[in-house]
Amino acid sequence: QKEVEQNSGPLSVPEGAIASLNCTYSDRVSQSFFWYRQYSGKSPELIMSIYSNGDKEDGRFTAQLNKASQYVSLLIRDSQPSDSATYLCAVTGGGNKLTFGTGTQLKVEL
């Protein structure tokens, strides 16, 4: 079992819709959770971080964390073509190592 699992996609949503990206992790002592966006050929860039159970909203993005279920998700409201990218879920455990999933490719269609 991989430490951080994501559906590789592609996930296709129409412009203006809500995109829902999911991630599960195996290490129960994980403490910090991140969503990175990576455009093709570019480096990952942080878009959301979440540290406690519940929802965290930042503009069109909402991160949701459920430590009991070992599940973290990212919702993107009013999806735009510019949101088309690969979204990487990352998790830190007690040792501060940041472990990434394989990423979910999102395609926002006109």
Place this chain on the structure above:
Amino acid sequence: GAGVSQSPRYKVTKRGQDVALRCDPISGHVSLYWYRQALGQGPEFLTYFNYEAQQDKSGLPNDRFSAERPEGSISTLTIQRTEQRDSAMYRCASSLDRPVFSGNTIYFGEGSWLTVV
């Protein structure tokens, strides 16, 4: 500097040669990470430094890989006796402090593409 700087951006080397990849983190960043990313995959952890101390090297594939950060700033990832399977994008990242603490964003460099022929 303004961002994490890596060099060379592209490196082609012959199998069996040694290569050194350099990372210059954001000024003042305490934590530095090396990752390897294959096409279509997420970054794979290699090693991590806090200041000059290598805190975790559990991701280094074998003893041909080593990393150092002697003065707590610039870091070098060295691959000895390169093999074709070492071909990948090598990414360096840095953060002000350890990521477990809120607000310590990890910033990635543009990476070094290594091709072993």
